[in-house]
Amino acid sequence: MKFLIAVVLTITLAHASLAEEALDMAVITQKFDEMKSKVTEELNKLINTQDLGSQAQTFLEEQKKQFEPMMTKVLEDLKAAATNAQEQFEPMTSNFQAQIQPMVQQAQLQIEAFVKQMMDRTKALAN
Structure with missing residues (x-):
């Protein structure tokens, strides 16, 4: 009888172990399905x-195609405005240059005279 109880107990434990393994397989399968779904979702x-x-x-x-013609027009307008501004400022700059040129020449002469005077003084101190 003890032998029969031992056999039944062993079979019961083995059956419980197999049931647990089946449960583990179900969990593992579920995890694989979840991972497959997540990978599919991420790929999508x-x-x-x-x-x-x-x-x-x-x-x-x-x-870009829509704005290209508008930008071309803006660039053409800017070039025209720059040309117009240059035409207007050119006489003023020429006039300014004509007025300032004598002053620049006078300043240059004064600087040259100052340098010559310093050179003469340096020579006098050296003698």
């Missing part, structure tokens, strides 16, 4: 993000 996000990147690139290219 990545693909969608890349898709958004290409959409953003397309949007920027379209905007």
Whole structure:
């Protein structure tokens, strides 16, 4: 009888162990399914993000095409304004140069005279 109880107890424990292993396999399978779902979800996000990147690139290219004519016009207007300003300022700068030139020449003569005077004084001190 003891032998029969020992056998039943052993079979019961073995059955419980197998049931636990089956439960562990169910948990492991569930974890693998969760991981598979998460990986699939992350890949979908990545693909969608890349898709958004290409959409953003397309949007920027379209905007560039829309703004190019306007920017060309703005640049032409700026060039015309710069040319107009140059035409207006050129006589004023020429006039200013004509007025300042005698003053620059006079200052140059004074500096040369000052340098000559210093050189003469240096020579006199050296003798």
